[in-house]
Amino acid sequence: MTDPASSLSTDLIARFTAIVGASHALREAADIAPHLEELRGLYHGRSSLVLKPGSVEEVSAILKLATETGTAIVPQGGNTGLVGAQTPDESGRAVVVSMSRMNRIREIDLVGNVIVAESGCVLAAVQSAANEADRMFPLSLGSEGSCEIGGNLSSNAGGTAVLAYGNARQLCLGLEVVLPTGEIWSGLRRLKKDNTGYDLRDLFIGAEGTLGIITAAVLKLYARPKGHEVVFAALDTPADALELFRLAEDLCGTSLTGFELMPRIGVEFTSRHIENVRDPLPEPYPWYALIDISSRQSPEAARSMVEELFEAASDKGLVRDAVLAESETQKHELWHMREAMSWAQQPEGGSIKHDVSVPIARIPEFLDRAGKGVLAAEPAARIVAFGHIGDGNIHYNISQPVGADKAAFLARWHEMNEIVHGVVLDLDGSISAEHGIGQLKREELAAIRQPIEIDLMKRIKKAFDPAGIMNPGKML
Amino acid sequence: MTDPASSLSTDLIARFTAIVGASHALREAADIAPHLEELRGLYHGRSSLVLKPGSVEEVSAILKLATETGTAIVPQGGNTGLVGAQTPDESGRAVVVSMSRMNRIREIDLVGNVIVAESGCVLAAVQSAANEADRMFPLSLGSEGSCEIGGNLSSNAGGTAVLAYGNARQLCLGLEVVLPTGEIWSGLRRLKKDNTGYDLRDLFIGAEGTLGIITAAVLKLYARPKGHEVVFAALDTPADALELFRLAEDLCGTSLTGFELMPRIGVEFTSRHIENVRDPLPEPYPWYALIDISSRQSPEAARSMVEELFEAASDKGLVRDAVLAESETQKHELWHMREAMSWAQQPEGGSIKHDVSVPIARIPEFLDRAGKGVLAAEPAARIVAFGHIGDGNIHYNISQPVGADKAAFLARWHEMNEIVHGVVLDLDGSISAEHGIGQLKREELAAIRQPIEIDLMKRIKKAFDPAGIMNPGKML
Numbered sequence: 001m002t003d004p005a006s007s008l009s010t011d012l013i014a015r016f017t018a019i020v021g022a023s024h025a026l027r028e029a030a031d032i033a034p035h036l037e038e039l040r041g042l043y044h045g046r047s048s049l050v051l052k053p054g055s056v057e058e059v060s061a062i063l064k065l066a067t068e069t070g071t072a073i074v075p076q077g078g079n080t081g082l083v084g085a086q087t088p089d090e091s092g093r094a095v096v097v098s099m100s101r102m103n104r105i106r107e108i109d110l111v112g113n114v115i116v117a118e119s120g121c122v123l124a125a126v127q128s129a130a131n132e133a134d135r136m137f138p139l140s141l142g143s144e145g146s147c148e149i150g151g152n153l154s155s156n157a158g159g160t161a162v163l164a165y166g167n168a169r170q171l172c173l174g175l176e177v178v179l180p181t182g183e184i185w186s187g188l189r190r191l192k193k194d195n196t197g198y199d200l201r202d203l204f205i206g207a208e209g210t211l212g213i214i215t216a217a218v219l220k221l222y223a224r225p226k227g228h229e230v231v232f233a234a235l236d237t238p239a240d241a242l243e244l245f246r247l248a249e250d251l252c253g254t255s256l257t258g259f260e261l262m263p264r265i266g267v268e269f270t271s272r273h274i275e276n277v278r279d280p281l282p283e284p285y286p287w288y289a290l291i292d293i294s295s296r297q298s299p300e301a302a303r304s305m306v307e308e309l310f311e312a313a314s315d316k317g318l319v320r321d322a323v324l325a326e327s328e329t330q331k332h333e334l335w336h337m338r339e340a341m342s343w344a345q346q347p348e349g350g351s352i353k354h355d356v357s358v359p360i361a362r363i364p365e366f367l368d369r370a371g372k373g374v375l376a377a378e379p380a381a382r383i384v385a386f387g388h389i390g391d392g393n394i395h396y397n398i399s400q401p402v403g404a405d406k407a408a409f410l411a412r413w414h415e416m417n418e419i420v421h422g423v424v425l426d427l428d429g430s431i432s433a434e435h436g437i438g439q440l441k442r443e444e445l446a447a448i449r450q451p452i453e454i455d456l457m458k459r460i461k462k463a464f465d466p467a468g469i470m471n472p473g474k475m476l
Numbered sequence: 477m478t479d480p481a482s483s484l485s486t487d488l489i490a491r492f493t494a495i496v497g498a499s500h501a502l503r504e505a506a507d508i509a510p511h512l513e514e515l516r517g518l519y520h521g522r523s524s525l526v527l528k529p530g531s532v533e534e535v536s537a538i539l540k541l542a543t544e545t546g547t548a549i550v551p552q553g554g555n556t557g558l559v560g561a562q563t564p565d566e567s568g569r570a571v572v573v574s575m576s577r578m579n580r581i582r583e584i585d586l587v588g589n590v591i592v593a594e595s596g597c598v599l600a601a602v603q604s605a606a607n608e609a610d611r612m613f614p615l616s617l618g619s620e621g622s623c624e625i626g627g628n629l630s631s632n633a634g635g636t637a638v639l640a641y642g643n644a645r646q647l648c649l650g651l652e653v654v655l656p657t658g659e660i661w662s663g664l665r666r667l668k669k670d671n672t673g674y675d676l677r678d679l680f681i682g683a684e685g686t687l688g689i690i691t692a693a694v695l696k697l698y699a700r701p702k703g704h705e706v707v708f709a710a711l712d713t714p715a716d717a718l719e720l721f722r723l724a725e726d727l728c729g730t731s732l733t734g735f736e737l738m739p740r741i742g743v744e745f746t747s748r749h750i751e752n753v754r755d756p757l758p759e760p761y762p763w764y765a766l767i768d769i770s771s772r773q774s775p776e777a778a779r780s781m782v783e784e785l786f787e788a789a790s791d792k793g794l795v796r797d798a799v800l801a802e803s804e805t806q807k808h809e810l811w812h813m814r815e816a817m818s819w820a821q822q823p824e825g826g827s828i829k830h831d832v833s834v835p836i837a838r839i840p841e842f843l844d845r846a847g848k849g850v851l852a853a854e855p856a857a858r859i860v861a862f863g864h865i866g867d868g869n870i871h872y873n874i875s876q877p878v879g880a881d882k883a884a885f886l887a888r889w890h891e892m893n894e895i896v897h898g899v900v901l902d903l904d905g906s907i908s909a910e911h912g913i914g915q916l917k918r919e920e921l922a923a924i925r926q927p928i929e930i931d932l933m934k935r936i937k938k939a940f941d942p943a944g945i946m947n948p949g950k951m952l
Binding site: 114183196202211301357433436459462 | 585587588589590631632634638643645646655659660661662663665666667668669670671672673674675676678679681682683687698699718722725726727728729730731772773777780781784833834835836837864866867868869904905906907908909910911912913917921924925926928929930932933935936938939940951952
């Protein structure tokens with residue numbers, strides 16, 4: 001008895017629907033559509049059922065039934081992922097489980113400095129809850145207004161605060177997870193130290209929903225800084241940026257809360273296409289650093305770190321010119337330029353993208369070698385390489401030549417990937433620093449990781465998900 | 477053909493010996509003895525073969541042969557573990573693999589701020605290598621002069637610098653591991669960001685040698701602080717200590733590099749039994765905090781944090797009296813009192829020990845309830861509870877009543893454990909904060925973790941070590 005519009009039987013649909021109630025089981029194409037495609041339209045699939053569970057028990061019942069019946073499950077948070085991990089395939093046989101209804105902040109513990117959030121909480125809502133309690137949850141990304149904590153953890157999200165506070169992984173103390181079999185692991189620990197057995201938590205973080213569904217997490221909170229400075233500095237080379245970074249790190253330690261590298265062309269693109277962005281300096285320079293310094297002590301302490309840093313930098317002749325933000329508005333404008341660099345490339349035509357990391361000592365060598373390789377293949381390519389230099393993480397984007405055919409340029413995606421990733425791998429880097437594997441890099445993963453690594457991952461997958469129902473076709 | 481002195485056949489001994497060479501295969505009882513028993517004599521076992529491999533290839537050949545022949549392997553570092561994870565059982569059928577010969581520092585990368593060390597490097601040697609390069613490797617423990625990095629990682633060691641720098645886990649970027657099958661995982665990555673698949677590294681860290689043998693690691697280095705202050709403060713209650721900790725954390729962030737809680741009786745024991753230790757204050761007080769503050773910027777910045785902290789503490793009436801160390805010698809003396817508190821209990825007779833953690837907000841409640849429970853069972857017990865308050869980690873030791881029979885008191889170990897661990901578990905704490913499970917807490921682990929957790933751990937164990945040769949009888 002098969003529903004003609006889908007590959008899921010009507011009986012199965014009824015059984016899944018009964019778990020969450022009819023009003024939380026989406027069946028209409030119009031309701032389902034937003035869950036089948038991600039924002040940029042790069043990945044889309046089919047499904048005739050989206051379930052929106054409201055409790056861990058409902059998630060458990062869904063996965064138990066899925067394992068019993070061999071039904072593929074695609075967990076979904078805010079649907080903002082960039083590698084196609086959160087959308088179903090074209091078979092129509094998968095059930096999408098949207099976690100957005102599980103969006104309660106269960107607790108804020110101000111002495112332990114933790115917040116217990118359900119996985120459907122939007123990142124910005126967690127940040128707000130922390131702010132209202134005079135604390136800070138430092139995870140911060142472009143999509144924070146719609147991405148959800150469960151997705152952030154499943155993809156081990158990075159963002160702009162990693163330098164001082166780490167990725168999502170480092171911000172999580174405990175998890176509640178429903179296993180593919182429906183069993184519930186109540187691992188909502190809030191201990192800083194606990195040496196009792198294997199580290200299960202870190203297996204689920206970054207697993208892209210292939211080992212179970214995260215339903216809640218204990219997340220770390222921090223004191224809000226009392227002083228904050230933002231500087232935009234002009235530099236000659238990436239090597240100078242690296243030396244400046246090293247000076248800043250030595251001087252500021254974890255008070256160095258951001259250090260972003262940007263090329264001239266990125267400043268040109270944002271100035272040209274983004275409202276309210278203009279070059280902060282009167283003359284052009286080849287490279288720039290955006291430096292963010294916070295002090296937990298006082299505004300004066302932050303300012304004195306900036307002064308000391310630029311004194312040391314000037315002794316070494318590292319900085320060509322610089323602007324210190326003098327107001328909250330100006331700080332926001334400088335950061336806005338960096339954040340807008342991602343979408344300022346769009347009006348310039350096709351862009352072939354990479355999210356890579358290399359050991360930070362090798363960033364200048366990476367940029368040099370990748371640049372030569374790309375320009376040898378396409379002399380008119382415009383390289384927009386920017387990112388988190390302190391994390392070794394470069395968003396290495398290649399804009400099409402001026403006036404070129406967009407489709408023809410984008411057809412060279414694989415060719416450019418090979419050039420850039422070849423240099424990355426030669427430098428012991430990673431082809432996915434923060435976005436993950438999903439569908440986008442699944443085949444490449446098998447090629448770049450050692451066979452023993454892939455084998456160990458597959459053994460873990462099989463041990464946790466014997467029926468193979470969790471997000472099949474993603475990552476592994 | 478069985479060697480009469482052992483349960484390993486002479487043929488097998490010859491095959492293992494051929495891998496490392498006769499001079500690195502210990503066969504004589506006198507040579508083997510130090511590897512069979514740990515320092516305190518609590519755990520001892522039998523074995524007729526200790527292998528000392530000199531390369532990852534030799535480790536690989538050993539484990540390959542072990543899996544083929546079903547021979548149990550006990551990996552050993554500096555043999556300083558406190559839970560019996562590193563010594564063989566009484567069967568005599570296990571081969572001990574001592575990693576001490578693999579003690580090369582392979583590389584120091586000053587731009588990437590990492591050191592690549594083989595697992596047999598003594599912790600103090602890694603610290604020294606970092607110091608010589610004008611960097612700091614912050615892991616610090618009582619046994620640092622003999623414990624080895626492989627053991628530190630396999631036990632996820634803690635120590636006195638966890639507050640600012642984390643456990644061994646947080647200090648490791650990459651691993652080289654030989655799997656039970658002899659396969660080599662070359663995971664010596666030094667990337668801060670790498671989202672390409674499951675987190676294999678963190679599975680091996682803290683696995684107590686049950687999933688493979690760590691042969692080398694990429695470890696993080698830090699800038700050495702430019703300013704450093706140590707304060708000894710007298711307090712009325714653990715609740716006041718917690719409030720003072722919270723003030724210090726808010727004010728100093730990761731410049732707060734130590735915050736240790738100590739009871740009056742601990743200061744009495746150390747003053748009485750340890751040379752060169754005396755009460756730093758003229759009057760006795762019920763509780764004390766040892767506060768360690770570092771600044772990456774300057775001596776003045778460290779001093780000003782101390783001043784600001786004690787101004788705020790004085791506004792709240794938290795501190796009864798305090799001493800600020802005025803010299804390096806005095807700083808050392810104050811820390812020495814804290815470190816000596818572990819062994820200052822010995823001259824007072826039997827001591828029943830616990831290494832527990834609770835959410836830090838609940839430390840006062842834990843101390844109150846555990847104290848009442850212990851004193852109800854033994855009114856003359858002397859509770860010496862001290863430790864890393866900022867990690868929620870208390871070394872909860874119970875010294876025998878004055879003049880009591882030591883053996884009779886120690887026979888109550890299990891009874892006292894039940895009382896203390898009962899409160900810990902009721903407060904969502906951990907019965908092993910930093911020492912691990914090993915043999916000591918193996919049975920208890922199965923009782924306190926959820927069945928699903930034990931089941932997942934066993935599934936991982938089986939997936940990695942199908943022949944069950946790696947450190948059997950430990951942890952799981």
